[in-house]
Amino acid sequence: MAEFPKARDFFESSRAAVGDHELRRKLESASARHLDHFAQVKAEFPPYDDERDAAHRIKTDAIAHLDELLIELTTKLEARGCKVFFAEDASQARDYIVELAKARGAKNVVKGKSMTTEEIDLNDALARAGIDAVETDLGEYIVQLRGERPSHIITPAIHLSKEDIGQLFSDKFGIAYTAEPEKLTAEARSRLRAIFLAADFGVTGVNFAIAETGTLIIVENEGNGRLSSTMPETFVAVMGIEKVIPRLQDLSHFLEILARTATGQKLTTYTSFITGPRREGELDGPGEMHVVILDNGRSSMLADPVLREALNCIRCGACLNVCPVYRRLGGHAYRSVYPGPIGSIVSPNLFGGAAGYLPFASTLCGACKDICPVKIDIPRILLHLRWKESTGEHPLKWPRAIERARRGARRFAQAARYPRTIRALGMLAAMVLKPFAHNGYLRRMPGPFGNWTKYRDFPRPRPHKRPPS
């Protein structure tokens, strides 16, 4: 992501999204369907919570020993014939991959679904070098055809109806309009299959990297990850530094929970274990394999003891589906490739700038923490980021109305240090406001307070009574 959008863009896009009732219907129906599936598979799998604990423990431990694990992983990858490149930031990762594609004369670049390559804006960089990269995950393919970004980390086209997609295919391919998912999928399959058979350069993300064996794990349902890592002669896997886990035996704990929370499946359709390029005489796999290991702000999260926990994230997307803010806004309003609760933590640290507003786009209701398969305390980290923002050297510039509310809150916080003042103010308010109340509630208030009563009633302040001692 070259430059993060301005704060104004973020406020405008969230306002627009809140007003989009059609978007809200799509998000609600998709989220409800997801939560139904999840409840079902969870009920059928009694060890679910034990697996969560195990996953949390393993990941926390792995993050605490990240330096050693990365060395071990690199050694193993290289021993298996992979070329390993450490990228400090997005531009280093982009440049490495673009230069490699140019050097190999890549003509048909295929991409499996990967959030990390979205993070580094790889497609645009390849396009600038005159190389077209085709997204092959169906949802990613659809949003790429629309010239958009994914709006959900698991379901990229969650913001589109089947009619939208039918219209898109009809416009782009000149085929007869249909809104049947089966027919639309078949159309995409035949187009993408031809591209796969001619592909010479493949790029995917990585779900887990096993240090002990140098094995990369790619989890998916469609086969785009398998094809992207099987057919092309040159294959590049892009992973964040936090994807490494110590041993093979750790893996089952993550696989047992990832699909259940991400999609409501027991296991995803395909889990590929890739250890190095193909061996002599083999038909499948790349002749040349590169692994790009990306920092891009992750080590700064590692350095903060509270933020560090967010590196446990396995990108299941469940926190998006339960988040009341995400369910109103959808992914695009966040203006980040990582939307939703976890996105609000990760984005400010990866992209900086205006993404600093995102930790405030939360009600702190805690639903994300409850569903998180690796038990990340998301609300606590959001509060920590808010605190960091408001005490930092470069506080954000808020729109005037919000700035006023924040000033008000700060004054209240000051006054609250003096119980007598609070009690006196309460008594005063109780007296003044009593005549305006109906059934204990204020329905309308004057001036700036009207912003509150426009949306909900305000309980009438009552004189303070000392609690019985």
Next chain:
Amino acid sequence: MAELHKIIATVKDALGAGAGSNSHAAAASAVVPVAQSALRAEIASTFARELEEVDGKFLGMLTPAEVTNRIVALAGEIGAQTVALGQGIVSDMDAIGEALERADFRIVRTVPVADTERAAMHARVADAGLGIAEADFAIASTGTLAVVSSAQRPSSLTLLPPASLVIVQIDRVMANLAAVLAELGPGGVAANRLTLITGPSRTADIEKRIVLGVHGPKSLHVIVVWP
């Protein structure tokens, strides 16, 4: 403690070289053959149920002789003209290939290829109507097949053709994923590409509706071999 080790070493020697968990299992099965096979049948039927749950098709627990006939029948049922297959692990794929040829199906045999022949071989496998492979293991709790790829048994066989048939030996059906990973071990996993397959290729990217066969096979058929 020293005594304990000494005794164990003596016992081990007495049992003879290679005394390990395998011969222990063999001893157990010799004593209670009925219980052992009942347990296997139960694990296999859990596997069958879970496979059907993810839209796979369970073709039954068959003897090796029945397997060949069932495969020829399946190729006819799905209207495949060409069938792609590699080598088996325990199963005799050559015999299966010959039976298919006798029944007038064209056969694509995946043999080790030079780098320059890859694209042509991929195209041939992709054109086949059915791909046949033998799985190294199956996982009962999730209806999953674990297939290790090699020069003789490329992973394309379960990826490129529109229909996929996988056979697995009954004693290779394990209870859960952890058991399979333990059985393969770090060495087994790192030696070659391993793919876990749980049902046919699927997507839910359009309004979260399940559609099968987006990139990989649209149908997945499984036979458990019971010698």
